[in-house]
Amino acid sequence: MNQATTPVVESSLADPTPCLRTQIGKLNLSNPVMTASGTCGYADEYADFAPLSQLGAFVTKSISRHPRKGNESYRVVETRAGMLNAIGLANIGLDRFVNEKVPRLAAMNVPAIVNVPGWSIEDYVDVAAYLDEHVPVVRGIELNVSCPNVKNGLSFGTDPVRLAELVGAVRKRVQRTVLIVKLSPNVADVAVTAQAAVDAGADALSLVNTFTAMAIDIETQKPVLANETGGLSGPAIKPIAMFMVNRVYRQVAAKHHIPIIAMGGIQTWQDAAEFILAGASAVAVGTALFINPAVHIDICNGLSAYMTRKGVSRIADLAGRCGTPATLN
Ligand SMILES: Cc1cc2nc3c(=O)[nH]c(=O)nc-3n(C[C@H](O)[C@H](O)[C@H](O)COP(=O)(O)O)c2cc1C
Numbered sequence: 001m002n003q004a005t006t007p008v009v010e011s012s013l014a015d016p017t018p019c020l021r022t023q024i025g026k027l028n029l030s031n032p033v034m035t036a037s038g039t040c041g042y043a044d045e046y047a048d049f050a051p052l053s054q055l056g057a058f059v060t061k062s063i064s065r066h067p068r069k070g071n072e073s074y075r076v077v078e079t080r081a082g083m084l085n086a087i088g089l090a091n092i093g094l095d096r097f098v099n100e101k102v103p104r105l106a107a108m109n110v111p112a113i114v115n116v117p118g119w120s121i122e123d124y125v126d127v128a129a130y131l132d133e134h135v136p137v138v139r140g141i142e143l144n145v146s147c148p149n150v151k152n153g154l155s156f157g158t159d160p161v162r163l164a165e166l167v168g169a170v171r172k173r174v175q176r177t178v179l180i181v182k183l184s185p186n187v188a189d190v191a192v193t194a195q196a197a198v199d200a201g202a203d204a205l206s207l208v209n210t211f212t213a214m215a216i217d218i219e220t221q222k223p224v225l226a227n228e229t230g231g232l233s234g235p236a237i238k239p240i241a242m243f244m245v246n247r248v249y250r251q252v253a254a255k256h257h258i259p260i261i262a263m264g265g266i267q268t269w270q271d272a273a274e275f276i277l278a279g280a281s282a283v284a285v286g287t288a289l290f291i292n293p294a295v296h297i298d299i300c301n302g303l304s305a306y307m308t309r310k311g312v313s314r315i316a317d318l319a320g321r322c323g324t325p326a327t328l329n
Pocket of ligand 1: 287
């Protein structure tokens, strides 16, 4: 193995190398860097480009009960500091995922977290309960609550009452895997939905999903995306995501000892360190994987060197070290 590119994950008295291990509920990860859902398929598509076993965890594309074709193209457009996507949750569906992809994930030696979307509470419960039977390959369920509810068209993630109902229903059926709720940033106060998810039984929170946005082609004078609107990701959203992670940490997560998985524009180890200081126990990388699929290795090495420089032996000791504006308290 190449020492220069191997992230360090253990420490002992004899070895002062910083320890990158982190805990997401009952899930113990060798390091805090994960993939963000939807940016690298179901793992095997991505395995040729990066050593997956050096990820803390692999988070899959959203898997729905039935296969979905997704939206018409254009489904992705580059923006000045990120990208807009409106994939429409295209995926192979639960049965094919379990039959074809779970066995391949099992061979990859990386904990898998499966992202679950839904358009009714029953959708989420059925898929999550079925996946909960696939331990030890599936170690976590991440609920994507940014999907519109068929009953009223509003996303579960924007309504704390509906969100609590959803998380409570899934919680009853998810016992073996870690239950993570992925929060939408498209709300007035993300601490309100975070609190609802925690009160209803979430083991961990992940944030943020993409910000609703659009781009217009001035020649056709029409929206670029066939879906008209899409989700903005990448460096453009990083400072807003940072604020939201810190707010959720201070208002909700710290006092309930709920770990946060942070994402939104992470490209470098410095970005990851910022999110950890803001309150995250782990980070996920999405858009940056399109530039460097193996960026998690650089991030782990950079975090390790930073911890040595700062005299910090455990990554958990960095989480939430940053203060917060008095107005947030
Ligand atoms: C092309 C693309 C597809 C995505 N698909 C999903 C998805 O299926 N489910 C989900 O919860 N989030 C999805 N996301 C959101 C990411 O997981 C992540 O929350 C967001 O992109 C912010 O992280 P980033 O700035 O590092 O990309 C997608 C993002 C992109 C760019």
